[in-house]
Amino acid sequence: MEYRDRGGSKSIKNIIFIVTKDCQLACKYCYLVGKNSNEKMTWEIGKQTIDYILNEFSQSKGIILDFIGGEPFLEIELIDRICDYFKVEAYKKELVCFNNYRFNVSTNGINYNSPKVQEFICKNKKHVSIGITIDGTKRKHDLNRIWKGTNKERGSYDDVVKNIPLWLEQIPNAETKVTISSADIPYIKESVLHLYSLGIHEVNINCVFEDVWKEGDDRLFEEQLMELADAIIDGGYYNDYVCSFFTEHIGKPMDCQMDNQNWCGAGKMLAVDAEGNFYPCMRFAKYSLRSKDALIIGNVRDGIDKNKLRPFLTLDRCTQSTQECIDCEVASGCAWCQGENYDAADTPTIYQRSTAICKMHKARVRANNYYWNKLYRKLEKEGEREAFENNKPKSNAPKC
Structure with a gap:
């Protein structure tokens, strides 16, 4: 996906919402080195992002909204509100994407069976894809995917596997x-x-x-x-x-x-964080980086800085x-x-x-x-x- 002049590109757009940097787990291999419970997206930033997307990419034939964290289902009420707003505004503006969209959620699966998550899934069942991360056997999963804040390194396998049957039933x-x-x-x-x-x-x-x-x-x-x-x-x-x-x-x-x-899709997607900053991929946000500064390419107020994006398009x-x-x-x-x-x-x-x-x-x-x-x-x-x-x-x- 290239970012062209307003309304100029008809390709499918992929937008990543970093709705929270918090998570119940402290996976040992996780590349998110800056997870915390303080940085959470507000409704105002979520709304501004949708307004920007529907204005900048008004001719897109499809929109994919990806919700990640941390653990995104910790902010299910915000996700639900953002998705509802997207559907209403796309319909009101009579955009091509109003019936050609998908909501993707990458989750650790712990909260999958909660009432609010289930309500969200039922409401959007024809347009939602959910990936649950389960690493394999209990031995392998619990080796790395452990609960945070525990001295005994309590694994999360049992908390996830109980939700797998429901997930497989709901997500073909x-x-x-x-x-x-x-x-x-x-x-x-x-x-x-x-x-x-x-x-x-x-x-x-x-x-x-x-x-x-x-x-x-x-x-x-x-x-x-x-x-x-x-x-x-x-x-x-x-x-x-x-x-x-x-x-x-x-x-x-x-x-x-x-x-x-280029193997990677960085620069052909757009990630937005709790402050409304834009990144060519969520891996360029500060909480993903060990030794480098965040690489910001714009924000919801000023839009994308095409000069900062251009190097990614030449990769x-x-x-x-x-x-x-x-x-x-x-x-x-x-x-x-x-x-x-x-x-x-x-x-x-x-x-x-x-x-x-x-x-x-x-x-x-x-x-x-x-x-x-x-x-x-x-x-x-x-x-x-x-x-x-x-x-x-x-x-x-x-x-x-």
Whole structure:
């Protein structure tokens, strides 16, 4: 999404509301280093943001409002009010998007069954998508996703898993996002299979982008993925379930002349915080940064500063990658986070790509090759390859 002159772009717009920086949990791998209970969006800022969106992007064919935190459902009354205001104003202005919109919420799932959340879901059931984060087995989930303010590091698995049946009933094709850090590598296989057993058919899973990896983690990672590959193929899960670690078209060289797209969507989305400041992505807000200043590109009163946004619109793979990354034989599918690039860079630049996950990506590629080679050998032996290729489950997850 490019930000053009008022009303000039007809693409779908994605707006991220940081409604609170508070959360019930203190997840050990969380990149939000500045969570607190003080910074909460007011109704006035929420209203001004909607007014700005509907004015600036009045010709957009669709609007997506993303609500994040912290834990966004701590501010369910504000979210509900913002969404109601959006619907009424879009209808009154007779905008194209008045019936082409979606409300996305990323939640830890703890408050999912509360009356106010359920009322919000029922009211917007045709236009709402909710992602609940559950990391896998109780052992893996509770290793990192712990309640804040406790001395015993009480895990949150039991508080989340009880809401999964209701979530799966209300949100068709619901998917979860699993995060892998150094400490929980040994539990990858059992966790993915456990999520399948809960009825979750799509597991989107990724390694943290921060430099947390230890010597030998890549070897353990590869072993776990190969064991998972065996379990998925031998158990026949591949027909109905998706794990994003196994993606057919990764691990190949990249040609900057043919495919030079930026991986991350920073600059093509818009995030707004409690003070009404705009960011190219929520990862550029201060509470997401360890060592750099926030990178603000405007606010709800003055709009977007296109000079501050312009560098993000020029980002591509080659302008921020080392020659080693450009020439890498398994470059395709190697991801990065623009906010982490900025935070980890030697200088305040967005053009220095962080390579902390290099070894982990290469390990994933080796396991991915093993998965597809084994799967297709099995399908060919059983005469089912063509049927599988015509009907194989596809991920619904966005790239970033």
